[in-house]
Amino acid sequence: MERRHFPRHETDPECVPMSPWQAESFPTCNGFHETGIESLVDNSLRLLSTSGSWRDAWRLKAPIAGQKDSVDNIIMKTINQASRNKHTFQDRYFEFSRVDSLAMEKLTSSPYVMNIYGHCGMSVMTERGGEQLGHVARRISSRERVKMAIKVAEGLVDVHGIGGGDNASLVHNDINLNNIFVGGNFRTPLLNDFNIAVLLMKDRRSGQACAFTGHYPNPQWKSPEEQVSPQGGSKGQLNEKVDIYAVGNLLFTFLTGKAPWGHLAKHHPEELPKIGRAKMTEGLVPPVPDEYLKSKDPYLRVLRQAMDMCFQFRPEDRPSAKELAQFLEEAKVEADQSDIEFGRKRRKRK
Numbered sequence: 235m236e237r238r239h240f241p242r243h244e245t246d247p248e249c250v251p252m253s254p255w256q257a258e259s260f261p262t263c264n265g266f267h268e269t270g271i272e273s274l275v276d277n278s279l280r281l282l283s284t285s286g287s288w289r290d291a292w293r294l295k296a297p298i299a300g301q302k303d304s305v306d307n308i309i310m311k312t313i314n315q316a317s318r319n320k321h322t323f324q325d326r327y328f329e330f331s332r333v334d335s336l337a338m339e340k341l342t343s344s345p346y347v348m349n350i351y352g353h354c355g356m357s358v359m360t361e362r363g364g365e366q367l368g369h370v371a372r373r374i375s376s377r378e379r380v381k382m383a384i385k386v387a388e389g390l391v392d393v394h395g396i397g398g399g400d401n402a403s404l405v406h407n408d409i410n411l412n413n414i415f416v417g418g419n420f421r422t423p424l425l426n427d428f429n430i431a432v433l434l435m436k437d438r439r440s441g442q443a444c445a446f447t448g449h450y451p452n453p454q455w456k457s458p459e460e461q462v463s464p465q466g467g468s469k470g471q472l473n474e475k476v477d478i479y480a481v482g483n484l485l486f487t488f489l490t491g492k493a494p495w496g497h498l499a500k501h502h503p504e505e506l507p508k509i510g511r512a513k514m515t516e517g518l519v520p521p522v523p524d525e526y527l528k529s530k531d532p533y534l535r536v537l538r539q540a541m542d543m544c545f546q547f548r549p550e551d552r553p554s555a556k557e558l559a560q561f562l563e564e565a566k567v568e569a570d571q572s573d574i575e576f577g578r579k580r581r582k583r584k
């Protein structure tokens with residue numbers, strides 16, 4: 235394995251960390267060995283999920299020394315070995331894991347980020363999430379979905395503002411319904427999975443934030459600028475607004491109950507590259523069925539307006555996380571008002 239210094243900008247050597255904390259790491263390997271990790275599979279851990287693209291999640295079967303509630307409340311994630319997406323040990327993945335745990339560690343004070351208990355190599359121990367937001371969203375009212383969207387936006391305010399100051403210094407880069415759990419009696423979204431998060435860097439000469447390149451251009455989910463150019467890599471120069479676009483996907487699902495381009499992805503996946511190209515060239519956005527466009531539900535209107543803002547073609551036309559949270563909060567107050575006039579009917583999705 236090559237010995238490298240991290241973080242390092244992928245293309246521009248003039249780009250350096252924005253702040254010293256971005257180069258830190260807090261390994262707590264003893265905690266892992268105390269769980270009896272050498273007899274990992276047969277004794278102390280039970281496989282919980284193989285659905286992640288990088289990591290398998292394991293539930294502890296025996297308590298960690300000194301943490302009596304650890305059995306049901308703490309999980310361990312390790313690089314995929316049990317699932318079909320096996321990953322090998324590479325420098326790049328060690329760095330992913332460092333950033334994942336650093337982000338959670340630095341965001342301990344945020345109520346909207348999963349808590350971390352330990353990190354070693356490519357493994358991480360965190361609190362165990364309840365249900366993923368995708369499941370919870372299906373059974374809550376439109377008003378509750380707006381409240382949830384406000385909290386997700388507030389969570390992103392914490393993520394982007396991790397280092398303080400005016401510049402965003404961290405991009406989650408993988409916001410989706412599976413990477414957000416819901417805690418606190420199903421009311422609080424917990425952002426999880428910072429495995430491909432990006433620590434934004436700055437140009438040492440100008441002090442300006444450096445853009446980054448995307449490598450995961452999934453046409454169904456990703457923004458126009460993340461789609462692949464003929465030269466490879468993302469078409470555009472990326473910044474934290476990719477997370478805002480991703481919130482647009484989330485809002486689409488809150489609005490319609492469906493994933494953007496979900497039908498196509500399921501029945502005609504071969505068509506998806508066309509969607510990616512049309513996103514890049516025409517700013518194509520997923521179509522919203524008429525019933526939701528015409529709905530009189532004031533909360534659905536709020537979700538649609540916020541989604542339109544997030545799906546703006548040019549990243550600079552999308553709101554910041556803070557602007558999005560403010561918009562949603564104000565729009566919710568107005569929607570509450572029209573809801574009262576409307577007879578205070580709570581609409582649950584059938």
Ligand SMILES: Nc1ncnc2c1ncn2[C@@H]1O[C@H](COP(=O)(O)OP(=O)(O)O)[C@@H](O)[C@H]1O
Pocket residue numbers: 282283284285286287288289290291309311348360361362363364412413415426427428429
């Ligand atoms: N804190 C958690 N609590 C419960 N299950 C989790 C937790 N974190 C991850 N998982 C499960 O493990 C899967 C993979 O974890 P994730 O952090 O998303 O890693 P990846 O980088 O592989 O996508 C998730 O989709 C989920 O099913």
Ligand SMILES: [Mg+2]
Pocket residue numbers: 286287412413427
């Ligand atoms: Mg994930």
